[in-house]
Amino acid sequence: MTIKLFFTIILTAIFVENYVLQQFLGICPFLGVSKKLDSAFGMSCAVIFVMLLATAVTYPIQHYILNALGLEYMQTIVFILVIAALVQLVEIVLKKYVPALHASLGVYLPLITTNCAVLGVCIDNVDSYMGTASFGHTFPQALTYSLGAGLGFMMAMVLFSGVRARIEDNDAPPSFKGMPITLIAAAILSVSFFGFAGVIDNIFK
Amino acid sequence: MGVIGTAILVVTVIGVICAVMLSVASKVMAVEVDERIPRVRECLPGANCGGCGFPGCDGYAAAMVEDEKTPLNLCAPGGSAVAAKVAGVLGREAGEVVKSYARVNCLGDCSATSKKMDYRGIETCAAAKLLFGGNGACTFGCIGLGDCTRACPSDAIHIMPNGIARVDINSCTGCSACAKVCPNHVISILPHSVKVQVSCSSHDKGAAVRKKCQAGCLGCGMCERKCPQGAIHVENNLAVIDYSKCISCGTCQSVCPAKCIVDGPEGGPVKAEAPAAQ
Numbered sequence: 295m296t297i298k299l300f301f302t303i304i305l306t307a308i309f310v311e312n313y314v315l316q317q318f319l320g321i322c323p324f325l326g327v328s329k330k331l332d333s334a335f336g337m338s339c340a341v342i343f344v345m346l347l348a349t350a351v352t353y354p355i356q357h358y359i360l361n362a363l364g365l366e367y368m369q370t371i372v373f374i375l376v377i378a379a380l381v382q383l384v385e386i387v388l389k390k391y392v393p394a395l396h397a398s399l400g401v402y403l404p405l406i407t408t409n410c411a412v413l414g415v416c417i418d419n420v421d422s423y424m425g426t427a428s429f430g431h432t433f434p435q436a437l438t439y440s441l442g443a444g445l446g447f448m449m450a451m452v453l454f455s456g457v458r459a460r461i462e463d464n465d466a467p468p469s470f471k472g473m474p475i476t477l478i479a480a481a482i483l484s485v486s487f488f489g490f491a492g493v494i495d496n497i498f499k
Numbered sequence: 500m501g502v503i504g505t506a507i508l509v510v511t512v513i514g515v516i517c518a519v520m521l522s523v524a525s526k527v528m529a530v531e532v533d534e535r536i537p538r539v540r541e542c543l544p545g546a547n548c549g550g551c552g553f554p555g556c557d558g559y560a561a562a563m564v565e566d567e568k569t570p571l572n573l574c575a576p577g578g579s580a581v582a583a584k585v586a587g588v589l590g591r592e593a594g595e596v597v598k599s600y601a602r603v604n605c606l607g608d609c610s611a612t613s614k615k616m617d618y619r620g621i622e623t624c625a626a627a628k629l630l631f632g633g634n635g636a637c638t639f640g641c642i643g644l645g646d647c648t649r650a651c652p653s654d655a656i657h658i659m660p661n662g663i664a665r666v667d668i669n670s671c672t673g674c675s676a677c678a679k680v681c682p683n684h685v686i687s688i689l690p691h692s693v694k695v696q697v698s699c700s701s702h703d704k705g706a707a708v709r710k711k712c713q714a715g716c717l718g719c720g721m722c723e724r725k726c727p728q729g730a731i732h733v734e735n736n737l738a739v740i741d742y743s744k745c746i747s748c749g750t751c752q753s754v755c756p757a758k759c760i761v762d763g764p765e766g767g768p769v770k771a772e773a774p775a776a777q
Contacts, residue, residue: 355513359509359513360509363505363509364502364505365505365506365509368506368509368510371510372509372510372513375510375513375514375517376513376517379517379518379520379521382521383520383521383524386521386524386525386528387524387528389528389530390528390529390530391528393530
């Protein structure tokens with residue numbers, strides 16, 4: 295994998311195909327955990343970790359078990375099963391051997407057992423339909439794409455926690471207080487990210 | 500075997516592998532949590548007042564179980580009953596819990612002192628304190644905007660209509676939450692057995708105190724001279740009682756010209772009205 299391809303994949307995953315702001319996956323933690331910067335950051339670290347791990351496990355399963363047996367359509371159910379078990383296992387291991395990391399990531403790990411952004415990354419990475427940037431990824435490329443997707447999630451979370459901190463201080467009309475104004479802000483942030491479409495391809499021309 | 504059979508078999512096998520892996524992992528890598536911690540935690544009142552000096556009741560419970568040297572009698576709201584229960588769980592000596600309650604060392608109510616400004620800012624003592632030391636003429640006394648009331652977990656301290664905080668000694672558990680938030684530090688936590696307290700916190704000189712407040716300690720030293728135990732001294736223009744020597748005889752109370760030494764438990768709330776009558 296050339297360094298150019300590496301950067302193209304990562305930047306595409308962060309900006310052009312941002313899982314939260316462009317593909318609207320993982321909205322639940324995006325709205326639920328973005329109230330404070332430190333919890334948004336902790337959640338994002340856990341998501342990056344789980345995305346990488348889940349891709350590392352589901353990619354071989356898709357290629358060597360499901361494709362080999364002609365069971366591509368079982369993808370979703372098998373992936374959910376494997377990711378859920380994997381996250382549980384990681385939590386047990388962390389609790390035993392890295393208590394400090396468990397204390398900081400621990401509360402977020404069960405939340406992302408079957409997070410749709412995690413499942414989405416895994417499925418995109420093995421997807422065989424044309425049109426996505428992740429089409430036909432090799433294993434290292436798939437891992438790179440997962441890392442980029444996780445970083446994109448982190449960027450969205452951190453950006454939005456800053457936006458929310460300012461929203462909380464403002465005096466919104468009663469009918470917009472709380473979730474409505476938050477959703478409007480999220481929509482504006484999302485629209486602004488549409489400006490990145492096409493940028494990455496042309497940077498590396 | 501048909502297509503459906505293969506699918507079922509594959510998913511089942513993957514599921515079983517995951518299940519075995521997880522159950523083995525949870526057995527092999529189980530982390531042992533001391534099962535006494537939740538039991539000790541059960542005994543504590545759960546007010547999370549922080550009076551013990553630990554981060555909440557959970558922190559205190561963990562500290563008592565993990566460190567043998569942590570005293571069991573630090574919980575003021577729980578008192579001896581809780582200490583005895585905890586001692587029962589842990590199997591070591593509880594020690595006595597001295598029942599205490601909060602006392603407001605200020606008698607400067609509306610009739611005794613005056614306001615130096617019409618404060619219209621944020622209604623907390625901490626905010627008022629930042630503006631020229633508070634709205635009262637005396638910058639040492641009770642500001643009366645109720646930071647203590649908001650901090651109190653047992654609803655025992657209130658701002659009286661005459662403008663200063665008073666403690667309901669029956670509800671007060673002595674957790675010291677109010678003493679920690681008071682920006683002027685006018686609240687002290689003393690045992691029930693103590694019958695005298697200096698109800699003034701002003702370090703101003705006598706004449707200055709007189710101008711600002713009718714109920715303030717003048718630092719005249721009468722109490723210091725008359726005390727049979729040598730337990731009371733004027734330090735920095737304010738009488739201070741050394742409770743390790745004080746026998747609560749009440750001599751200082753009777754000789755004080757400003758009547759700012761009051762009987763704690765019974766006198767505190769009631770005698771607050773006394774200077775008003777003068």
